[in-house]
Amino acid sequence: MQFTFAQRPVQTQTSGQTARQGRVLAEPQEGDEDTRKSLLDDSTRMVYGPKTSLFFYEKDIKRNSLKLFEQDTLLTNFHNYDPVAKNSWKYQDLGNIGSAAKPVFYQAPELIGATSGFHAYDLYFVDPAKRRFFDTKSPFTEMSAFFGGGNRNMLDIYFARNINPRWNVGFDFKTERIRKTLNPNGRDDHMVEQNAYGFHTNYRSENGRYWFLGAFSRMRHLVNEIGGIIPPELDETSVYFTYEDAKVWLRNSQASDLRQDSHFYHEYKLGNGLQVYHVFDRKNQKMRFTANLNTSDSLFFNKERFNNPDTTQNRSSFSEWRNEFGIKGTVKGFYYNAFAKLRNAKMESPFFPEKKENYNEFYLGGELIGKLSDKWSIQADGEYLLADAFKIHGLFISPWLELEYTKALYRPTSMQQIYFGNHYQWENDFSNIGMDQVKGRVKLDFEKFRIRPTLSISRVNNYVYFGEDKQVAQAEGEAFMLMPGIEGSFQVGKKFKWDFEVIYTEVTGSASDKFRIPNLYANTRFYFDSPAFNEHVFVQMGVDIRYKSSFFAEAYNPSYQQFYLQNGFDVYAYPVVDVFLDFRINRTRVLLKYNHLNAGLMKNEGYFVTPDYTGYRSFLDLGISWYLFD
Secondary structure (H helix, E strand, O other): OEEEOEOOOOOOOOOOOOOOOOOEOOOOOOOOHHHHHHOEOOOOOEOOOOOOEEEEOHHHHHOOOOEEEOOOOOOOOOOOOOHHHHOOOOEEOOOOOOOOOEEOOOOOOOOOOOOOOOOOOHHHOOOHHHOOEEEEOOOEEEEEEEEEOOOEEEEEEEEEEEEEOOEEEEEEEEEEEEEOOOOOOOOOOEEEEEEEEEEEEEEEOOOOOEEEEEEEEEEEEEEEOOOOEOOOOOOOOOOOOOHHHOOEOOOOEEEEEEEEEEEEEEEEEEEOOEEEEEEEEEEEEEEEEEEEOOOHHHHHOOOOOOOOOOEEEEEEEEEEEEEEEEEEEEEOOEEEEEEEEEEEEEEEOOOOOOOEEEEEEEEEEEEEEEEOOOOOEEEEEEEEEOOOEEEEEEEEEOOOEEEEEEEEEEOOOHHHHEEEOOOOEEEOOOOOEEEEEEEEEEOEEOOOEEEEEEEEEEEEEOOEEEOOOOOEEEOOOEEEEEEEEEEEEEEEOOOEEEEEEEEEOEEEOOOHHHOOOOOEEEEEEEEEEEEEOOOOEEEEEEEEEEEEOOEOOOEEEOOOOEEEOOOOOOEOOOOEEEEEEEEEEOOEEEEEEEEOOOOOOOOOOOOEEEOOEEOOOOEEEEEEEEEEOO
């Protein structure tokens, strides 16, 4: 459920959820009487819970239409706790939590300027600009512990509290200890070790004119690379689908990704319909890959040794400063924004000829949103990077139709332009990448079912990719992607539900072979959903089935942490069936999930997610999440 209030008396946005009547934070003493009553029980004591510990996002404050959300106590999809599963399996990873991952489908870029290019672990980092900020009536703690089969463990802790009604502070801590699923040496032979933490605060002045949001995130992500299973055609003693007994390439190689990001946003109201704001970011990312080439690990790599014949120590550091200054406001239901942004970045490596590469970027941009009613809105935004890149975006929302258009010309990554590792080196001068994308969604809601037919059409030219030779290259032609799909939900009887999503992808054009996307993606869930024991326990149990048609999925090169094209390994079609039981008692949620129920029952013994990396074997996951409100 979601509540909405406005920082200033503007139209509120509900995103399709039930919203509460807005109120003006500039006069907090004039609170909603119904709100105060709902927080009291029959003995007039304050009752703390999900309705008193709310959270919001920076993007809604920036657009003068803040939405407050209750804490999530729903059971739907709770059993899919790891990041790839949470994203409906629309990422290709290496068959384990925390491993390198890339989107299955092409995505429009968020940033049109130069990025580091090391994005294999983006999925596991909490961007402070996108994190939750809190407004709590009491100290709030959220704790989650997940114990995956095979000693794959995760722990998440969130804490927040209000110092006073206008100032909140908090922190979070996340850790992962993920044992290797392929050929571990022992119980604690981890593939992934992560420690991450963050701090956040938000404050608004007594008169409501000034608002400040600040956050810091740090992640240290270590991966003990295995290089995949040695193909049986190269070693007759190597066999697929032996899991813990599999023969793998690497035992003395490790990748690491250390990220630190300081971010704050603040704004000040000058008058009716006019505000000024400033956004600041300071980011650091340090990538390392080490390998002992005096061991059998050397057999995995190519013969070139550019920097050191005995040890690979690939090191790259990307840092940036970003400042955005703008004006914004809301006039007669229309939100406007105009900004200038200065971004200074550099990529450093001890092996670069000049030691570092600098990127100085200046942007101009703006946004206009018209809220025609609670269910009708239009949006147009764009930015121009002087003098060779841009992005324009439009969005139309109605009760039954959504249309979205994006056109961009964006720069290749820094790593694609220059890289000096021990096994691969290059200097390039690639052209910018162009893309056009149109998305449409029809919304059909009925009493017992909901249907969402979708269509996405994309055109990409000058695409930069890693080829079969593991070298970076730029495609000369264009690729066109046609992606019709459908998603929906059906109520079956009184206590059963069926959710599903299907996407068909057809890629054509002279550069079509540079995009490796399965023709058919399907994900469905059929489950029992009902309260029990006089509504003291809420239960969901059922079956999840996911499927991708066969395709030559990209392989993974750990030495420079990138996926690359290959045409020799068919990641064949295979339906994966999981069964689950989720239940909630008061504010505590528990999950039980049995992975890969159909193992050994199919034509193939198991399935692959990436060439030479098998998917999960059959095992049981357990998880628990609970809230404390005092």
